[in-house]
Amino acid sequence: LKAKFGADHRLFKVVDAAFGGEFWPVFKLRVPTKAEPGSTDFAERTFLIRNLTIHSVSPTGRSTKGCVALDTVSKKFVFIKDYWRPLSPDIRSEADVYARLAMRKVSGTATILCAGDLHNSIGSLQTTISDRYFPALNKHVPLVHTRLVMNEVGVPLKEYITSWELCLFTWQAFSG
Secondary structure (H helix, E strand, O other), X not given: OHHHHOXXXXXXXXXXXXXXXXXXXOEXXXXXXXXXXXXXXXXXXXXXXXXXXXXXOOOOOOOOEEEEEEEOOOOOEEEEEEEEEEOOOOOOOHHHHHHHHHHOOOOOOOOEEEEEEOEOOOOOEOEOOHHHHOHHXXXXXXXXXXXXXXXXXXXXXXXXXXXXXXXXXXXXXXXX
């Protein structure tokens, strides 16, 4: 890794933490994606992961996890977000929001490599079913298991080098 990033490059620390250590084995993670733009057929893209970069410790919520991954096709590092999103025609998916931002050429936003909702072994969407067993939750919108793969691997904001850099990043976030 040091040959790819340089020993003191900030991204090296992030990737090294994602794949370093002896605690976890390497896992193969598949992400469903449309076979071709505009197609209704789905394919899978495979990534290698080891350690989580972020994870939720909340007993409620969307069980969000994030990790740096190695794309087995391009051999580049990417970031994968795994979470449960609301399944409602009234709520846009995060992948759709990123696609709109890219279409409008909004600077400073991550670009999506692929994204998709996960299916179970019989081909149905992986959705929450608690509303079936608890009638009081009927107002609750079911959630669907989703993975989103971003081309960019970010560095935590707390890793800024100078106060000027911190101010610049903050200004960019607000000015869009």
